[in-house]
Amino acid sequence: xxxxxxxxxxxxxxxxxxxxxxxxxxxxxxxxxxxxxxxxxxxxxxxxxxxxxxxxxxxxxxxxxxxxxxxxxxxxxxxxxxxxxxxxxxxxxxxxxxxxxxxxxxxxxxxxxxxxxxxxxxxxxxxxxxxxxxxxxxxxxxxxxxxxxxxxxxxxxxxxxxxxxxxxxxxxxxxxxxxxxxxxxxxxxxxxxxxxxxxxxxxxxxxxxxxxxxxxxxxxxxxxxxxxxxxxxxxxxxxxxxxxxxxxxxxxxxxxxxxxxxxxxxxxxxxxxxxxxxxxxxxxxxxxxxxxxxxxxxxxxxxxxxxxxxxxxxxxxxxxxxxxxxxxxxxxxxxxxxxxxxxxxxxxxxxxxxxxxxxxxxxxxxxxxxxxxxxxxxxxxxxxxxxxxx
Numbered sequence: 001x002x003x004x005x006x007x008x009x010x011x012x013x014x015x016x017x018x019x020x021x022x023x024x025x026x027x028x029x030x031x032x033x034x035x036x037x038x039x040x041x042x043x044x045x046x047x048x049x050x051x052x053x054x055x056x057x058x059x060x061x062x063x064x065x066x067x068x069x070x071x072x073x074x075x076x077x078x079x080x081x082x083x084x085x086x087x088x089x090x091x092x093x094x095x096x097x098x099x100x101x102x103x104x105x106x107x108x109x110x111x112x113x114x115x116x117x118x119x120x121x122x123x124x125x126x127x128x129x130x131x132x133x134x135x136x137x138x139x140x141x142x143x144x145x146x147x148x149x150x151x152x153x154x155x156x157x158x159x160x161x162x163x164x165x166x167x168x169x170x171x172x173x174x175x176x177x178x179x180x181x182x183x184x185x186x187x188x189x190x191x192x193x194x195x196x197x198x199x200x201x202x203x204x205x206x207x208x209x210x211x212x213x214x215x216x217x218x219x220x221x222x223x224x225x226x227x228x229x230x231x232x233x234x235x236x237x238x239x240x241x242x243x244x245x246x247x248x249x250x251x252x253x254x255x256x257x258x259x260x261x262x263x264x265x266x267x268x269x270x271x272x273x274x275x276x277x278x279x280x281x282x283x284x285x286x287x288x289x290x291x292x293x294x295x296x297x298x299x300x301x302x303x304x305x306x307x308x309x310x311x312x313x314x315x316x317x318x319x320x321x322x323x324x325x326x327x328x329x330x331x332x333x334x335x336x337x338x339x340x341x342x343x344x345x346x347x348x349x350x351x352x353x354x355x356x357x358x359x360x361x362x363x364x365x366x367x368x369x370x371x372x373x374x375x376x377x378x379x380x381x382x383x384x385x386x387x388x389x390x
Contacts, residue, residue, distance in 0.1 A: 114389045115193030120151030123184040134225035140204035146170035150194035159239045161246035162196045166258040169201035176365035192380045209291040212258035216297030227266040245386035248272035264311035267319040274326040274375045277363045279339040282306035313350040324382045328357040328371040
C-alpha cells in the first residue's frame, strides 16, 4: 500500500501551483546556503556586519567565558596608572584585534597613506619639559610632559600631528607595553604617520584620582591644562600641525574616560579620541572607581558637564562630522563592558562616528598592547580623511 501511494503521488500532474512551490523551496534553500556561507566567512574573519547602525562588531570572545571580572587597581590609587600586575596574568581567551566598522571618511581614505613618502628611517627620541602645576595644594609644584619625537625630527622641517596620552606617564606605558619600540615600529614601517606623542602624569596633585577635570572646588585645573595650556606649550616648542584634525587624545582605564571627555568637551582642540577599556559616566561609583566622584564634589550638574555619555549629544553638526571615537573593551567584562556598550549607543544616537574593537582580553596592559596598532591605524586613516596630510 505504501509503495502504491508513493507511486500515485509521484505521478500526480505537474501543475503551475506545484512548480511555484518548488521554485519557492529552491529559492529558500539557496538563501539558506548563502547565509550559511556568509556566516562562516564572517566567523572566520572574526567579524559580524551590522549595517543597521554602520558598526562592525567583532565576536571578541562573546560567550567564550573570557570575562573574568579582574579588577584593575582603583582609579583613586596614588600609583601611576592601573594595576601593572594585570599584564603578567595569563589570558586563556586571547584573540587578535578585530576588523573595524565602516565609516564614510575612514573607509574612503583607508588606502591613502601619503605619509609613507616621508616615513622615518631611524628610531624616535624622548625628551621632557616641566610646566607649572595646574593646582593649588598637593605636594608638587610642577608637572612634567614627556615628548616622543619621531625619527628624523631634528633634521627635517616637516610639521607633525600630535597624539596626547592622559593621564599616566611615559614610564608606565613604556615599561608595560614597550611604547617607544611600538611607536618606532609603526612609524618606520609606514603603518602610521610620523607623529609627536605627548605623555603627561599629574602626580601629587590635590586629587590622586583627577579624572583630568577641573575640580568642583577649583583647586585642580586639569581640564584647562590639557585642552589649552599643554597644547599651546607643545605647539610653541615643537613643529606641529596646529589644528584639531591633527590632534588626538588617547588613554587607558581612567585615561579612556579622560580621552573621550577631553575630545567631546573640546572638539575644537581634538578631533579624535581613542579610549582603551574606559568608562564614560563622570563620577560613577564602582569597585573600579571608588574615588572618581570626589573631584566633582558629588555635584550632579558638574558630573553631567564632564560625562561623555551626555557630551556626545551636544556637538554641533560640523563637530559631529569631524569627530571620531575609537573604543576598545571586553564587552563581557563587568563595569567596562556595559560602559563600552553605552558609549557606542550614545554615539550612534548622536550621529558621531565610532569605531569599535571588542576584544576577549581583560582590563590590562596586555589588552592595551594588542589594541594599539589598529587604533593608531584608525587614527591615521581619519586624519588622512580630514585632509591633515594635504
